[in-house]
Amino acid sequence: MHSKRSAPFLFACHWCKELKKVPTVKQIIKTIEEIAPRALALPGDPVGLQCGEPDRLVSRLMVSLDATLETVTQAAELNVDLLVTHHPLLFEPLTQENILGPAAKALVRAIREDLAVYSAHTNLDASADGINDSFASLLDLRERRVLQSSSPEYFKVVVYVPGEQLERVRSAAFRAGGGQVGDYSGCSFSIEGVGTFHPGEGTSPTIGLPGCDEKVQEARLEISVQPAVLGAVLADVRAAHPYEEPAIDVYPAISSIPGAGFGIAGVLPQSATVGQVAARVGSALNAGSMRLVGKKGRKVKRVAVCAGSGASLLDAAAAARAQLYITGDVKYHDARKAEEIGINLLDVGHFPPERYGLNRFGKLLEKKLAGLGLKIQVSYAKERDPFVPVS
Ligand SMILES: [Zn+2]
Numbered sequence: 001m002h003s004k005r006s007a008p009f010l011f012a013c014h015w016c017k018e019l020k021k022v023p024t025v026k027q028i029i030k031t032i033e034e035i036a037p038r039a040l041a042l043p044g045d046p047v048g049l050q051c052g053e054p055d056r057l058v059s060r061l062m063v064s065l066d067a068t069l070e071t072v073t074q075a076a077e078l079n080v081d082l083l084v085t086h087h088p089l090l091f092e093p094l095t096q097e098n099i100l101g102p103a104a105k106a107l108v109r110a111i112r113e114d115l116a117v118y119s120a121h122t123n124l125d126a127s128a129d130g131i132n133d134s135f136a137s138l139l140d141l142r143e144r145r146v147l148q149s150s151s152p153e154y155f156k157v158v159v160y161v162p163g164e165q166l167e168r169v170r171s172a173a174f175r176a177g178g179g180q181v182g183d184y185s186g187c188s189f190s191i192e193g194v195g196t197f198h199p200g201e202g203t204s205p206t207i208g209l210p211g212c213d214e215k216v217q218e219a220r221l222e223i224s225v226q227p228a229v230l231g232a233v234l235a236d237v238r239a240a241h242p243y244e245e246p247a248i249d250v251y252p253a254i255s256s257i258p259g260a261g262f263g264i265a266g267v268l269p270q271s272a273t274v275g276q277v278a279a280r281v282g283s284a285l286n287a288g289s290m291r292l293v294g295k296k297g298r299k300v301k302r303v304a305v306c307a308g309s310g311a312s313l314l315d316a317a318a319a320a321r322a323q324l325y326i327t328g329d330v331k332y333h334d335a336r337k338a339e340e341i342g343i344n345l346l347d348v349g350h351f352p353p354e355r356y357g358l359n360r361f362g363k364l365l366e367k368k369l370a371g372l373g374l375k376i377q378v379s380y381a382k383e384r385d386p387f388v389p390v391s
Helices: 025-034 071-075 100-114 120-127 131-138 163-175 226-240 274-285 313-319 334-341 350-371
Strands: 009-012 017-023 046-050 062-066 082-085 116-119 141-150 153-162 189-197 214-225 246-256 261-273 292-294 297-307 324-330 344-346 377-381
Touching: 025 046, 025 082, 025 116, 025 350, 046 100, 062 071, 062 100, 062 350, 071 082, 071 100, 100 116, 120 131, 120 261, 131 274, 131 297, 141 313, 153 163, 153 226, 163 189, 163 214, 214 226, 226 246, 226 292, 226 297, 226 324, 261 274, 261 313, 274 297, 274 324, 274 344, 274 350, 297 313, 297 350, 313 324, 313 334, 324 350, 334 344, 350 377
Parallel strands: 062 082, 062 377, 082 116, 297 324, 324 344
Antiparallel strands: 009 017, 046 116, 141 261, 153 214, 153 246, 189 214, 261 297, 292 344
16 A cells, blocks of 8 residues: 655745745644554543644744743744644633633634644654653663553444445445545455345345345455544445345454553663662753652662653553653652552653653654655744742
8 A cells, every 4th residue: 555645735935936845734734643643642632733724834833842822922923833732722621611711812822823733742642753752762771662552442344245235335434434544545355255144024135035044145344443433434334235234343443553652661771870860861851850759879770751740650660670760740649659669760840851852753843844845944932841949
């Protein structure tokens, strides 16, 4: 199978008179989602386009951790067309209670400025080239494995249909959105076999007679279907099927995406003390304050990392035999649990590793866009950690 890209819009720049390829928001999203497939996002995480027109042309793009009024204003002042954030602008739905809150204010400003905002959140956390990959690379971790694998769910729809009607049913499933696998559409499999059935009294079978055993040459058609279009595919397949009672099976399935998941465990190139590792991480991430549960002088070789709020993966880090787990947003009872388990736990804050990973993501995106011949000016919002050390 071959993927096909739509040609970017050609645009003669009035200022430099050179012929540039100017992509749309939609085309940039496609590239972002090659890095961070949307299917990797946790259920309920509102990743994707937060506001703006998918067909809007983009010459300037800004990367930021948050879509605050401050970052939206920075983007507007630099005439940015698309702001790509990690934390979704609409993380909480807008209601009467928060309609005057910070998210609503940032959204209103973005809309007024004709600024599109797109968020890649837990899909970027979980992607093989994502935020945690940057974190693990900072320590040059080897022999990596994810702490919690990410396996997007989809459905396998299996239909048994006489050979003559196979293409009609297959086409109906495709038209309803079935058979989409990544960038490929029209994906299916079929094989011939023998179907048997016994129409009961009072039935009106398409083939055979009520009360008589029947054997029919049928095809078994298999199509992958994403959850969002399952209802439409089943309805259209049923409508296109010649049988009174078509046999349609739906199996839940999970995708296997190599290297995708939350948190990474690995081995340091050389053993180091917890204090040495902490100093290295703190300096690379410019982490203003860090907190440790454990002993600074303890030598460690196996380390696990998870940017953001990763305390829920403490057990997974221990199961991966990590001697030190580095994450953020650690609560008191997480600290007590780490003591009990006997794992060193370093809290570097939420902001530092995510901001660090986003810079690397921005560079990767820029490189991928340049590889497509798309010259886009990429800038980075000036953001600060809301937590500052008191002394
Ligand atoms: Zn975060």
